[in-house]
Amino acid sequence: MEKNIEKFVVIGLGLIGGSLALDIKTKRPNAVVYGIDNKEEHLEKALEFNLIDKKGSLEDLKDANWVIVAVPVDKTVDILVKVLDTIDLNTIVFDVGSTKSQICEAVKNHVNRRNFIAAHPIAGTEFSGPEAALKELFLERTNIICEVEKTAFGFQEKALQLFREIGMRIRYMDPLSxxxxxxxxxxxxxxxxxxxxxxxxxxxxxxxxxxxxxxxxxxxxxxxxxxxxxxxxxxxxxxxxxxxxxxxxxxxxxxxxxxxxxxxxxxxxxxxxxxxxxxxxxxxxx
CATH class of the missing domain: 1.10.3660.10 (6-phosphogluconate dehydrogenase C-terminal like domain)
Incomplete structure (x- = not known):
């Protein structure tokens, strides 16, 4: 990647993934956001609404600075393992799932577990899809982070800075709680x-x-x-x-x-x- 450019790959371009992409593009002008989704119409709409800059693929994970997994929680378990298998050693990965125990269990012994942050932003609406994405959806909302001690400290710091730029409050909790x-x-x-x-x-x-x-x-x-x-x-x-x-x-x-x-x-x-x-x-x- 070009120097000073931050490469974000967002997997899942619904309400949460799309809203995160919007805020990242607003708060970080040097960000280039790639989108991955299993529905081609979601990718087209994400481009139309300027949620993403480019369509992405699994190949884009290899030199990404950030990977955000924003798919239904049953898909997250499998996709997250594939993401951690593929990323560079310096890539930061986080999910946004509404459950945490099974997700954390699935990656607990992964060689790249230190790159992963188990997160749950408490935000949303009743609507779905790229067209539901909103700027500042996460402003003053709580982001629960689980098992933070298993994430490398440098990645923790960078992720917390990003979350706070977007306007989130941070709370720590174990997955079962x-x-x-x-x-x-x-x-x-x-x-x-x-x-x-x-x-x-x-x-x-x-x-x-x-x-x-x-x-x-x-x-x-x-x-x-x-x-x-x-x-x-x-x-x-x-x-x-x-x-x-x-x-x-x-x-x-x-x-x-x-x-x-x-x-x-x-x-x-x-x-x-x-x-x-x-x-x-x-x-x-x-």
């Missing part, structure tokens, strides 16, 4: 949204009634049901144990609330709602 917490804070909310949408579609047979009567509360609650099944099914599979546990506790709370209504215990209903109102105090601190 990450997967447990994210099951409650992200995975459960997506399942809840999908199942609310499913219930309404099954019970409300008229699309016109759904359209006319959907208030802001329903729309905000069901928003995540617009998310990509191709992305979320592998997440639920990889984090099955923690997701099932969080679902069991959620279902138990729903059943308890249903019993309060059945038994006309409205003081208990009020108490339950009032105690749960504390969530707004927690979230208002963000």
């Amino acid at each position: 990450h997967d447990k917490h994210i099951a409650y804070m992200s995975h459960l909310s997506h399942i809840s949204s999908f199942m609310l949408g499913k219930t309404v579609i099954e019970e409300e047979k008229s699309e016109r009634d759904i359209f006319d009567m959907a208030g802001s509360g329903f729309e905000s609650t069901v928003r995540l049901a617009k998310s990509s099944p191709a992305m979320w099914t592998p997440i639920f599979k990889q984090n099955k144990e923690q997701v099932v546990k969080s679902l069991s506790e959620y279902i138990n709370n729903l059943n308890n609330f249903k019993e309060l209504l059945e038994q006309d215990k409205y003081e208990e209903v009020f108490k339950t709602l009032d105690e749960t109102n504390r969530i707004k105090e927690i979230l208002n601190k963000k």
